Amino acid sequence: MARVPSGVEGFDELICGGVLPGQLVLLEGGPGTGKTLFGLRWAATAAAAGNKASVVHFEELVEGVLCNGKAIGLDLETLIASGQLVIDSTVTSDETVVLENYTFDALVMRITAAVETHGATLLVLDTLDSLYGQFSNATSVRSALNRVFNWLRAHGITTIVTGEIHERQPAQLDIAAYVADVVIRLDHRVSNDVTTRRLRIVKARGMSHGYNEYPFIIDERGIVMAPVTSIQLNNSVVQSYYTTGSEKLDAILGGKGLRRNSTVLISGGPGSGKTILGAMIASSSVLRQERVMVFSFEESPDEYVINTAAAGSALGEARHSNLCTIVSTRPTFWGIEKHLIEMSRAINDFAPEVVVIDPISSLKSAGSLEHVHHMLVRMIDFLKSRSISAVLVSAQSDDYLRTLDTDIASIVDTWIHLWMELKRDESTRRLRVIKARGQNHQEGSYDFSISDRGVEID
Amino acid sequence: MISAYRIGELRLTEDVEVTLKCFYAGKCGNTHATLDVLQQLGASLNQTSSLEMVDLMEHPQLAQEYNILALPTLLRVAPHPPIRLVGELSDLEKVRTVLQLD
Numbered sequence: 001m002a003r004v005p006s007g008v009e010g011f012d013e014l015i016c017g018g019v020l021p022g023q024l025v026l027l028e029g030g031p032g033t034g035k036t037l038f039g040l041r042w043a044a045t046a047a048a049a050g051n052k053a054s055v056v057h058f059e060e061l062v063e064g065v066l067c068n069g070k071a072i073g074l075d076l077e078t079l080i081a082s083g084q085l086v087i088d089s090t091v092t093s094d095e096t097v098v099l100e101n102y103t104f105d106a107l108v109m110r111i112t113a114a115v116e117t118h119g120a121t122l123l124v125l126d127t128l129d130s131l132y133g134q135f136s137n138a139t140s141v142r143s144a145l146n147r148v149f150n151w152l153r154a155h156g157i158t159t160i161v162t163g164e165i166h167e168r169q170p171a172q173l174d175i176a177a178y179v180a181d182v183v184i185r186l187d188h189r190v191s192n193d194v195t196t197r198r199l200r201i202v203k204a205r206g207m208s209h210g211y212n213e214y215p216f217i218i219d220e221r222g223i224v225m226a227p228v229t230s231i232q233l234n235n236s237v238v239q240s241y242y243t244t245g246s247e248k249l250d251a252i253l254g255g256k257g258l259r260r261n262s263t264v265l266i267s268g269g270p271g272s273g274k275t276i277l278g279a280m281i282a283s284s285s286v287l288r289q290e291r292v293m294v295f296s297f298e299e300s301p302d303e304y305v306i307n308t309a310a311a312g313s314a315l316g317e318a319r320h321s322n323l324c325t326i327v328s329t330r331p332t333f334w335g336i337e338k339h340l341i342e343m344s345r346a347i348n349d350f351a352p353e354v355v356v357i358d359p360i361s362s363l364k365s366a367g368s369l370e371h372v373h374h375m376l377v378r379m380i381d382f383l384k385s386r387s388i389s390a391v392l393v394s395a396q397s398d399d400y401l402r403t404l405d406t407d408i409a410s411i412v413d414t415w416i417h418l419w420m421e422l423k424r425d426e427s428t429r430r431l432r433v434i435k436a437r438g439q440n441h442q443e444g445s446y447d448f449s450i451s452d453r454g455v456e457i458d
Numbered sequence: 459m460i461s462a463y464r465i466g467e468l469r470l471t472e473d474v475e476v477t478l479k480c481f482y483a484g485k486c487g488n489t490h491a492t493l494d495v496l497q498q499l500g501a502s503l504n505q506t507s508s509l510e511m512v513d514l515m516e517h518p519q520l521a522q523e524y525n526i527l528a529l530p531t532l533l534r535v536a537p538h539p540p541i542r543l544v545g546e547l548s549d550l551e552k553v554r555t556v557l558q559l560d
Contacts, residue, residue, distance in 0.1 A: 092525050092542070094533075097556045099545030102528040105483040106514055106521040113518055135528060 004122065004158045007045025008038060010225025014201060014210045019182050021121070022156040023205070024149060026177060028163045029186035034197065034218050035162040037072050038186065039124040040065070041222055042160050044074045046122040047084035054120040056111055057089040058130040065089065072222040086118045098135060104144030107131075111148050115157055123152065126162040149179050181205040196335050199225070215337035226337045226375075227344050227382040237261075237438070242389065244277075245284030248457035249416075249431075252446065254439030258414060261387045262437070263380050265408060267396035268418030273429060273450050277418065278356050278393045279308035279315060280454035285354045285389075286318035293352035294326040295343060297362040301326035304358075312454045325350050336367035336375045344382050355383055358393040360408070376408055413437040431457065476507035476559060477536040481526045484515040492530050495547040499554070532557070 003018030012018050019025055025042075027035045036059075043053040057065050065087050069076040079085035088110060115123055125148075131141045152159045161180070177183060183202040188195055198213040215226040241256035250257040258264055258281070268274040282292045292315070296304045304326050305316040318324035327346055334342065347355060357379075363372045376392070383390045392412065409415050415434040420427045432445040448457045480496055500509045514521050514529070524533060532543040534557045543556050 088522055090525060090527050094540040094542050096542040096544060098528075099543065099547070101546035102530070102544055103483070104527065105529050106481065106526040106531070107528065109483075109514060109518045110521045110527075113522065117519075131527075 004042075005045055005049075006038070006042045007048075008041055008216075008223045008225065009221075010214075010216070010227065011199070011223070014214065014225075015182075015204055015207055016209075019158065019204070020206055021158055022153065023181040024153065024159045024161065024179055025182040025184065026161050026163055026180035027184050027186065028165050028177070030165055030188075033186035033188055034216075034223055035186055036060075036068060036126055037218060038184075038223055039126050039160045039162050040069050040074060040076070041072070043085060043122060043124045044069065044076060044079060046158075047079040050084070051122060052083075052118055052120045053079075053085050053122040053124070054114040054118050055085070055087045055124040055126065056114050057087065057091070057126050059091065059127050060089060061091050062087050062089045071220065072218065073220055074222070086114060086120070088114050096134075100137075102135070102137070102140065104140065104147075107144055108147055108151070112151060115152070115155065120157065122158045122160070124160045124162075126160075127164060128161060129164045146179075196337055215340075217338050217341050224341050224345075226340045227378050238387070242288070242290075243284050245280040246455055246457060248446075249455065252433055252442045252457070253414070253436050254441045256439070258389065259438065260389055261384060262413035263383070263390040263392060263411070264414040264416065265392045265394060265412040266416050266418065267394045269396065269420065272418040272420055273448075273455060274393050274395075274418050275304075275358055276308060276311045276313075276450055277416070277455050278358050278391050279304075279311065279313040281391050282324070282354060282356050283308075283313040283315055283318075283454070286314055286323045289323065290353040291351065292318065292324045292354045292356065293347060293350050294324065294356040294358065295346075296326055296328045296358055297331045298359065300328045304328070310452065311450055312452045325352070331362045331364075331366045334366060336363065336371045339363065339366060340375050340379060343379065347383070347386070347388070352388060354389045354391065356391040356393065359395050360392045361395040373408065377411060380411060409435070414439075431455075474504075474507075474537060476503055476534065476557075478503075478507075478509045478557070479512055479524065479533045479535055480509065480530060481512045481514055481520070481524065481533065482530040484513060492547040495550050495553060496532075498550045502550075502554070502559075534558075 002021055003016070004021055005012045005018035027038050029035050040055070043055050046053040055065065060068070066076050076085060076087070080087065114120065128145060132138055135141055182204045185200045185202050186197070188197045197216050197218065199216055200213045201209045217224055238260045240260050241258060242260055243250050243257040244253070266274045266277050282294060285292050294304065294315070299307065305319065309316055315324050319326065360376060363375070367375070380390060392408070396417070414436045416431065417434055418429065418431050421430050429448050429450070430445050431448050433441045446457050448455050482492070496509065503509060512520055514526065528544050530546065532547065532553070534541040541557055543553060547553055
């Protein structure tokens with residue numbers, strides 16, 4: 001079955017590739033939720049794919065629409081110049097006085113002309129609600145819209161309509177919601193000072209779709225959905241292993257080190273050596289000429305390199321030879337979804353074999369525990385789907401069975417915990433492998449020290 | 459290309475050139491009273507002014523060109539700035555007031 005994709009990154013997958021040709025889609029949401037950009041993206045995608053698309057705008061002048069498109073990287077002018085796209089706007093700056101008794105024949109003519117003259121197969125109407133603001137005779141507006149929708153349906157035109165959500169709107173005005181085959185609701189909300197945008201597919205006739213609320217962001221590259229956890233757990237397991245950089249630790253893990261494409265969690269309190277161990281795993285990877293990407297939330301790239309170099313990490317040289325990239329961001333700089341999206345983009349661009357995130361625990365300042373958990377589940381899923389080995393470092397006090405990590409612990413494949421034991425005047429570093437899926441790991445805890453060769457187990 | 463005609467004799471003393479276009483679609487229910495008022499309006503305009511009747515059924519492309527949504531729309535093209543009067547016209551004085559012809 002043919003589909004009409006929106007072109008919004010990550011959205012079309014939710015509805016199996018796009019809506020069905022000829023369907024009426026309602027994009028609804030409050031002001032600033034991204035309806036207009038979503039609609040423009042849909043039109044531009046159809047036009048760029050060689051179909052003809054028309055946009056009739058009720059709120060912005062054509063120049064404004066072009067400008068909006070530019071802000072998310074859409075070159076609408078080129079599409080217009082090549083005849084793939086037409087944009088009509090009903091906005092006027094003329095002084096207008098509306099009397100009683102009018103019909104919308106001209107509106108119907110314009111919409112049908114926008115489709116027929118141009119030969120469009122996809123039409124975007126943005127926003128019909130402004131008609132209700134301009135013309136007080138709601139019955140007249142509704143009957144005109146009915147005519148328009150019927151005509152579009154009869155002609156098999158895929159139509160994207162945007163609509164405001166009004167708290168107290170009489171239901172009978174909400175015509176599009178009844179007529180629409182697909183209703184997509186966009187919203188944005190603020191919690192803990194961080195704004196999160198979300199999308200939900202309220203209905204979608206004739207196709208299966210996800211029912212959750214899906215986070216997304218809008219930036220200069222358009223509307224981007226955060227990576228969504230795949231519905232099925234079908235990541236394949238690779239039966240090959242890589243070294244942690246310490247033969248003894250490899251032995252404790254069952255003899256072969258870490259399994260490729262698996263997720264290892266390294267937890268520990270402050271100063272326990274968890275960053276050093278993460279960097280050692282990364283460093284041994286670059287020595288095998290594998291690409292490594294480090295996300296550092298507490299140190300700048302230079303700090304990370306210098307601080308781990310003291311423990312023998314080769315990441316500094318690897319940065320110069322472009323085998324390693326270190327990305328540093330303050331956790332509070334973005335909301336949790338934005339972090340996830342930016343990280344997945346960076347990973348897609350750099351294509352590493354190993355990803356280190358240090359520390360995941362500081363993400364708590366970018367969102368609630370629950371959000372962080374969901375985000376990490378999606379991140380792990382994303383990494384596995386791309387056959388990337390993941391090293392997650394987490395600050396963790398010794399009552400580690402209680403907090404964040406225990407949630408994450410159930411989904412990671414390997415969990416190594418580090419801590420310090422104080423005996424009289426001496427402190428001893430200890431390490432224990434709590435789990436290592438599919439591997440015969442040693443149960444005990446081991447003393448270790450940190451030298452210029454990294455983590456050395458006694 | 460516009461089916462244009464002048465209505466009535468012009469007898470306004472002012473020198474201002476007024477250009478009006480009235481957009482309608484065929485024989486809509488609300489055109490009768492409107493036509494009456496337009497007759498009177500045309501009769502009250504001076505020699506250099508014009509009132510064009512534009513049937514969008516014959517020239518649908520003009521709906522976009524003149525940005526017309528609802529019918530009838532009486533558009534004062536000149537003098538600048540343009541003024542739009544949307545809906546059935548029933549009262550000449552009101553029309554003249556809105557279009558600032560007095």
